[in-house]
Amino acid sequence: MPLVHLEGVSKFYRVGDQEIRAxxxxxxxxxxxxxxxIVGPSGSGKSTLMHLLGCLxxxxxxxxxxxxxxxxxxxxxxxxxxxxxxxxxxxxxxxxLAKLDVVQNIELPLVYSGxxxxxxxxxxxxxxxxxGLGDRMANRPIQLSGGQCQRVAIxxxxxxxxxIIFADEPTGNLDSVTGKMILDMFRDLNASGKTIVLVTHDSxxxxxxxxxxxxxxxxxxxxxxx
Amino acid sequence: xxxxxxxQIGLSEIAAHKFRSFLSMLGIVLxxxxxxxTLALTTGIERGTRAFMQQVGGLEYVSxxxxxxxxxxxxxxxxxxxxxxxxxxxxxxxxxxxSHVSPELAFGAAISSGIKxxxxxxxGVFPDHFVIARHELAAGRFLTELDVERGLRSVVVGDAIxxxxxxxxxxxxxxxxxxxxxxxxxxxxxxLPKYExxxxxxxxxxxxxxxxxxxxxKWDPFRQKNESILIPYxxxxxxxxxxxxxxxxxxxxxxxxxxxxxxxxxxxxAALDQVRAALSATHRGVDDFDLETREEWFDRMEASIRAxxxxxxxIATISLVVGGIGIMNIMLAxxxxxxxxxGIRLAVGARGRDIFIQIIIESISIAFxxxxxxxxxxxxxxxxxxxxxxxxxxxxxxxxxxVFSVGFAVLAGFFSGIYPALRASRLNPIxxxxxx
Numbered sequence: 001m002p003l004v005h006l007e008g009v010s011k012f013y014r015v016g017d018q019e020i021r022a023x024x025x026x027x028x029x030x031x032x033x034x035x036x037x038i039v040g041p042s043g044s045g046k047s048t049l050m051h052l053l054g055c056l057x058x059x060x061x062x063x064x065x066x067x068x069x070x071x072x073x074x075x076x077x078x079x080x081x082x083x084x085x086x087x088x089x090x091x092x093x094x095x096x097l098a099k100l101d102v103v104q105n106i107e108l109p110l111v112y113s114g115x116x117x118x119x120x121x122x123x124x125x126x127x128x129x130x131x132g133l134g135d136r137m138a139n140r141p142i143q144l145s146g147g148q149c150q151r152v153a154i155x156x157x158x159x160x161x162x163x164i165i166f167a168d169e170p171t172g173n174l175d176s177v178t179g180k181m182i183l184d185m186f187r188d189l190n191a192s193g194k195t196i197v198l199v200t201h202d203s204x205x206x207x208x209x210x211x212x213x214x215x216x217x218x219x220x221x222x223x224x225x226x
Numbered sequence: 227x228x229x230x231x232x233x234q235i236g237l238s239e240i241a242a243h244k245f246r247s248f249l250s251m252l253g254i255v256l257x258x259x260x261x262x263x264t265l266a267l268t269t270g271i272e273r274g275t276r277a278f279m280q281q282v283g284g285l286e287y288v289s290x291x292x293x294x295x296x297x298x299x300x301x302x303x304x305x306x307x308x309x310x311x312x313x314x315x316x317x318x319x320x321x322x323x324x325s326h327v328s329p330e331l332a333f334g335a336a337i338s339s340g341i342k343x344x345x346x347x348x349x350g351v352f353p354d355h356f357v358i359a360r361h362e363l364a365a366g367r368f369l370t371e372l373d374v375e376r377g378l379r380s381v382v383v384g385d386a387i388x389x390x391x392x393x394x395x396x397x398x399x400x401x402x403x404x405x406x407x408x409x410x411x412x413x414x415x416x417x418l419p420k421y422e423x424x425x426x427x428x429x430x431x432x433x434x435x436x437x438x439x440x441x442x443x444k445w446d447p448f449r450q451k452n453e454s455i456l457i458p459y460x461x462x463x464x465x466x467x468x469x470x471x472x473x474x475x476x477x478x479x480x481x482x483x484x485x486x487x488x489x490x491x492x493x494x495x496a497a498l499d500q501v502r503a504a505l506s507a508t509h510r511g512v513d514d515f516d517l518e519t520r521e522e523w524f525d526r527m528e529a530s531i532r533a534x535x536x537x538x539x540x541i542a543t544i545s546l547v548v549g550g551i552g553i554m555n556i557m558l559a560x561x562x563x564x565x566x567x568x569g570i571r572l573a574v575g576a577r578g579r580d581i582f583i584q585i586i587i588e589s590i591s592i593a594f595x596x597x598x599x600x601x602x603x604x605x606x607x608x609x610x611x612x613x614x615x616x617x618x619x620x621x622x623x624x625x626x627x628x629v630f631s632v633g634f635a636v637l638a639g640f641f642s643g644i645y646p647a648l649r650a651s652r653l654n655p656i657x658x659x660x661x662x
Contacts, residue, residue: 056573056655077577095570095659099242109574111231156574204402 001068003163003195004053009062011048022048025062030197032163035190037198037206040215047168049215050199054087054166055079067163084112088157092169094149095154096141096156103128103137106155113160123202131155131185145194147178154185164195171205183208229587232580236588240595243560250556251596253549254638258631259599260545264538265627267619272531274424274619281421282447283360285491285520288498290484290505291510293516306512309481311459314352316504317486323497325489326354329459332482333466337455338406339391346387348407348455349482350462356382358487359451364388366401366416369458372414377460381405382416385456405455410465418578421448424619495521543634549596550638555587557646568650569658578651585647586640593639597632604628 011023022045030036040046045095051057055066064071067086071079088109089095096105107124115123128137131151141149150170157165167186171179187208190196198209206212207226214221240247281287290313290432295303314329337343355361356368362387373380383391388400395403405412413646463476474480486496505515561568568581608621637641 005347051261051656054573056659080575080577083573089573091659095566095573097567097570108571112575112577112580113569114228117231140567160575 002029003032003034003067003118004028004197005063005065006052007063009052009059009064011045011052011057012060019163021218023052023059026218026220028213028220030195032195033190033193034211035196035207035209036196037200037212038210038215039200039203040221041201044215045218046201046215047198048166048218050166050197051198053164054089055083065124068173080112084109085160086162086164088160088165090150090153090157090160090165090167090170092172094141094146094153094173096149096152096186098141101138101140102133102144102152102155105152106159107155109160124155127155127159128152145178146174147181150174150178150182151185154182158189164197165167165189166197166199166207168199169201171200230581232584232587233591235584236328236591239560239588240591246556246560247592247595250553251592251599253552254546254593254596254635255549255600255603257546257638258597258635259603259607261542261631261634262601262604262623262627263621264535264542265631266608266621266623267603267611268531268535268538269622269627270619271534273369273622275527275531278423278447279520281360281451283358283487284526285494286332286488287358287520288486288488288501289518290486290501291516293514293636295512295514299513302510302512303514306509306514307478307480308509309515310479310508311477311481313481313484313505313508315502316347316508319357320504321497321500323489323500324486326357326487328355328358328485329481329485330353330355330485331459331462331467331479333462335408335466336406337387337391338549339403340406342391342393344390346453346455346481348457348462348466350459350467351456352459354487355456357638358485361454362419363453364397364417364419366397366414368416369456373458374460377464378458379410379412379461379465380415380458381407381412382418382454382456383414384418384452385420386449386452386457388417394524405611407455407457418451418454421451423447429458498559499589516544536599542631546634546638550593550642553589553592553639554642554646556592557585557643558649561585561646561650565653565658565661566651568653569655569661572653573659581653582647582651585650586643589643589646590636590639592644593635594632596639597633597635600635601632604631 006028008025008027009023009067010021012026013020013022026049033122038046038049052059052064053066056079058071058074062072066082069082071082072089097108100108103121103124106127107120110120110123117214125137128134131154133148133155135147135150136144144152165186170186171182174182183205185197186196198206200206203212209226211223211225213223290309292309313331314327317324317327328351333348333350334345335348336509337346337348351369351370353371359447361368366382369380369382372378383400383405384595385653388395388397391405392400400417403414405414460476463479467479468474468476486501488494498519499515509515571581604623608623611621
């Protein structure tokens with residue numbers, strides 16, 4: 001059973017009386033342990049695809065299974081549960097909560113999985129050390145560099161021990177050296193068995209993965225292994 | 227997400243925006259403090275009124291009064307002996323639900339202590355009188371069965387009389403003195419305390435002991451009690467009333483008053499029926515008497531207390547509702563400020579329900595803290611009220627009133643949080659994440 005299984009999945013948006021086909025009957029399978037890049041120009045539908053794969057949205061039509069859950073027409077609550085347990089997100093703009101310190105930011109997904117407070121703290125601190133922020137645990141995002149912020153975000157994505165990590169242009173806001181370090185982290189994670197899905201418009205970045213899926217006009221145009 | 231976490235988030239949110247949170251609490255603070263003060267004021271009035279009701283004899287006090295005879299019955303008027311001692315005896319014998327009975331004869335006489343003298347009304351009563359009228363003692367004793375049986379010349383005087391005749395003596399010293407009533411010597415066996423309303427007592431304390439009070443010009447419900455000169459019923463008859471109407475015996479002389487006390491209020495109606503039946507026999511079926519109760523009078527007082535409480539409560543409620551709207555306003559503003567935060571929380575796995583709980587808990591917390599500040603403010607407000615109107619019944623703050631008011635504030639916080647919380651919980655995670 002593949003981790004991600006899409007069969008004829010479409011996503012339409014209505015803008016006024018115009019129907020926009022953001023994703024048009026896409027078939028896709030991702031196995032556990034893969035490192036996949038989704039590439040395409042802006043407006044190609046790659047963000048929509050990532051939102052569907054990341055359970056932030058349900059498809060308009062087609063069959064979608066993520067980590068064994070049939071989410072073809074799942075409710076928001078169901079999606080939230082799968083997001084919480086099976087999926088970690090890393091965003092281009094980090095999306096950290098400015099009011100919380102490093103450990104509290106990393107802890108956030110655990111808050112919603114109902115873990116007791118002491119256990120949450122223990123796990124979040126462990127993850128903070130794992131991503132190399134052991135000495136900055138009490139800092140707020142504003143006191144951190146971009147690379148450190150992205151490490152916090154990766155820590156937050158890892159803390160619930162999910163099976164897939166989605167990264168949406170994770171190096172977009174970073175300089176090339178830091179960007180490379182972050183990509184190395186993803187590669188290490190993949191080497192230790194995590195499934196990584198990287199969304200980017202930059203084919204150089206996509207080259208770190210082992211499988212590239214090119215999206216164009218809402219359809220998969222081609223797939224290749226770099 | 228459990229409630230404790232939601233509470234932590236809510237409190238840190240409130241702490242992060244102290245001034246804004248305070249502004250949103252202000253309405254609740256005012257609402258709660260005015261609600262507590264109103265409740266305290268009406269409780270004060272209520273206690274004062276109830277104490278007053280007790281002092282005038284309570285609901286148990288019933289008076290048998292004469293009634294105009296109807297035209298059809300006029301021919302039989304002579305058949306009825308009117309109110310007599312036999313009525314009192316009949317009630318004692320055949321109305322077991324009546325616990326105390328006292329007939330009364332009155333007589334205007336000259337009184338003198340040897341130092342001062344005056345003309346006053348003297349009343350001849352049974353020992354039960356002291357129970358029915360709820361008298362207390364400043365010194366000495368009440369009249370007893372023995373006084374009545376032997377026709378002793380004993381007298382119990384009210385505070386006003388004691389002061390009038392022996393201005394320099396304390397009640398204890400007045401006991402044992404001789405009081406001349408129409409030149410007949412009576413021994414003072416008891417002195418009653420000064421009866422006054424709560425507000426008069428307070429006015430006197432504030433004005434200080436030296437200053438004359440303006441009480442004399444006002445209606446004083448306790449004037450009659452304070453000016454009591456009470457002697458045994460039999461002594462009254464033989465010393466003062468027997469000679470005036472040679473035909474009358476002690477049993478047949480018409481009474482000036484006949485008062486009763488109902489044993490248990492639970493059987494009030496039945497007790498009155500027993501009295502009517504007993505009196506119907508002694509009055510030979512002539513309907514020339516009526517039973518006067520305090521029910522209507524007290525009901526009117528209760529109704530005015532209720533009206534005060536209702537109007538005050540209504541105003542306070544309105545200000546609490548306005549306070550709730552203030553919270554809703556701030557919560558809506560704070561949510562549109564936090565769309566992105568909510569998006570992030572949704573992305574890491576928060577459900578709509580978690581967001582709803584977080585917002586509603588924050589709203590309730592604001593209301594609760596505002597309520598607590600309101601309690602503090604109420605203490606100040608009540609002190610101010612006491613300063614403004616020192617003569618009135620002092621406001622009494624009760625724990626029940628405080629709990630009720632704060633509870634009401636929390637409820638207002640809950641209801642005003644529902645709409646913002648619903649809006650926040652229905653945010654689309656993707657749109658919320660993109661929100662700038």
